[in-house]
Amino acid sequence: MIDIKVIRENPEKFKTASAAKHFNVDIDKLIEVDAELKVIKQKLQDISTDKNRIGKSIPKLAPDEKQAAMSQLAELKENELKYNDELKELQPQFDELMQQVPQPADDDVPLGKDDTENIEIRKEGQIREFDFEPKDHLQLGIDLGIIDIERGVKLAGSRNYFLKGDGALLHWAVLRFSIDLMVNKGYTPMSVPLLMKDEAMRGTGYYPGAEEQTYRMEKDQLNLVGTAEVPLTAYHMGEILDEAELPIKVVGLSSCFRREAGAAGKDTYGLYRIHQFDKVEQVVICENSDDESLKYHNEILANSEAVLQGLGLPYRVVNVCTGDLGRGQAKKFDIETWMPSRENYCETHSASKFYEFQARRMNLRYKDSKTKKNSFCHTLNNTVIASPRVLIPIMELYQNADGSITIPEVLRPYMNNKEVIKKQS
RNA sequence: GGAGAGGUGGCCGAGCGGCUUAAGGCAACGGUUUGCUAAACCGUCGUAGGGGAUAAACCCCUACCCCGGGUUCGAAUCCCGGCCUCUCCGCCA
Known part of the structure; x- marks a missing residue:
């Protein structure tokens, strides 16, 4: 607001x-x-x-x-x-x-109508050249017996899936690796509730607007979160914080639920666009200062890049244009990771800067020592990792000619030091 | 799920129709005293909106005692609805 x-x-x-x-x-x-x-x-x-x-x-x-x-x-x-x-x-x-009323975009946000007009800032990492015919993640997953979409759909409808065996372990390994990396950077780990009141949805700016994208428990008037951003950002809703508490840096893991209404027929293949996934999210709440916001926007972007670099995935950073910004976002960097089967960089992360837009909606303030007044905080958030979407580049880029998948080194400690995912007998 | 109790300022806690401009205490901040610390004493000590004055400090009005309705000339106080917390019992991962 x-x-x-x-x-x-x-x-x-x-x-x-x-x-x-x-x-x-x-x-x-x-x-x-x-x-x-x-x-x-x-x-x-x-x-x-x-x-x-x-x-x-x-x-x-x-x-x-x-x-x-x-x-x-x-x-x-x-x-x-x-x-x-x-x-x-x-x-x-x-x-x-x-x-x-939307938050105006920063001056350095490119004008544009939609995601096709986002501006690439830089590319990182090398795109792997294959000396054999690579499979896509779903084919790999089916052949290795670690992804089962058919039964996901049978039991839960379209855009649902099971991960099995090393597939499930890989999924959890990615999440744990990301959490540990963030905790090492000083972020406080949080386990969060997934059903949120309308108040929290409004406070973070999702309502009004995203009702159609949200699964709702009508009986209890609660909403399944589409991201841990909601509980993490709204955690101090309505409170007056001590200036000394700021910045608050948290990292949370949650399942995320999205109806994907209006996306019928789009990205129906594989694990790209699904109704339920798990995501590690980082949120920063800082004092009311454009400089501070800028600083932490860069910091949360760098955090996510560290995750991708740790995983050895090639990606690019994009300055999201005005037409693709959410209502509350003043500026947004997307990170797009290279996905061989899609022959493109595809969105895996989204780093948003809100200034006081969310804080004002949820009445989140702190006592400012200089002005002696209560000021609205600034809030920011970014994906740390979202899986299984990120399994697409991992599986596809780390595949071997024999159909096995080499496990990225940083994930091995989370998988009993296993090095390769082979067909399970 | 059943029964009961309760939600008052940063915290504790009184008030139960007009004397409340919410007592008293704690914490915090400023000052006095003091060799330092402590103690004592004095003062300040909520949020939001509106209006006025100004270089600022400040002054006036309104609303807010969990939230929303109602009764009344007048509500923290009485009535209704909701939310939340606690205690006991039952059930349960």
């Missing part, structure tokens, strides 16, 4: 910013409603002042004076009722419009 005062000062900025991000918000209407609301609230406040004054004097009044006071009060109440009705109509309008 954006500070209404900032919008009042420069509505034009928010019009162009919204247009650039392809969010359709009626800023003019917002300004108009805001102005009306301000008048109504002022009137209501004046009425309260009068009511309080008269109410307090009543016990001290003579009976005849009391009569006059009462009739005066009745009149005030009538007015109050009228303005209250107007307030009840306008306030929800205002709230809804405010929820919609």
Whole structure:
């Protein structure tokens, strides 16, 4: 959410910013409603002042004076009722419009309409040349008996899967390796709840907007998370933190659930786009400073690169363009990892910077020692690893001519020091 | 799931229709005293919105005693609904 005062000062900025991000918000209407609301609230406040004054004097009044006071009060109440009705109509309008106003993108974010116009910043690692006909991850997985999509679909519907034997172990190894790496960098590991209240969904900016992408437990009014970003970022929702606690750096592992509504027929092959996966996520909550945000944005990007470098995977970093940014994101780096079967770099990580957008929505503040005031925190997050999507490049790039897969060295300690995944007898 | 108790400021805790501008204590901060520390004493000590003054400090108004409704001239206090916590019992990975 954006500070209404900032919008009042420069509505034009928010019009162009919204247009650039392809969010359709009626800023003019917002300004108009805001102005009306301000008048109504002022009137209501004046009425309260009068009511309080008269109410307090009543016990001290003579009976005849009391009569006059009462009739005066009745009149005030009538007015109050009228303005209250107007307030009840306008306030929800205002709230809804405010929820919609996007965070303007940073100046160094490229203008663009969608992910095709993201700008590559740099490439890292060598793309492997095969001297044999490589298999794709699914073929490898089926032949090795470590991926079973058929039965996943049989039991859970499309975009579901089982990982078996070394496939399951590889999946967990990747997650554990990533967690350990982050813990070594000083991030606090967190195990998190996966069912979130609407409040947390709104606070992180997923609602309104992502309802269609979310599995919902209607009976309990809870939502299955699509990412641990929600519980990790909203952890201190509504709190006032000590400045000394900042920055808060956490890493959490969660299963992630996504309906993938509107993606019918897209990426249906293999383990790329699935309804349920596991992800290690990093979140930073820091003080209200653009410099700090910038610093940690770079830090969380570097953390994820360290994971990919540890795994020996080639990737590139992309500056996500305005049209592909989420509502709350001021800037976003995607990391795309090379996937041989897709003959392309494909998104595996997403590092987002929000400034105070999320913190304002969830009322997450800290006591600022300089201003002595409560300030909204800044929040950032990035994928550390998402599996099984990352198993695609791992399996495909580490495959051998005989159909076996060499296990990346850093994962071996998590797999009983096994070096190669061979067909299981 | 059944029965009961309760949610008050950073924390503890009183208040149970107007004397509350939420007592008192603890913690914190500033000061006085002091060889240092400690103690004592004095003062400050919530959040948000609006208005005023200003270089700043500040002043005035409104709302907030878990949340939302209601009763009343007037609600922390009474009534209804919700959420949460605790205790006991039952069940259970």
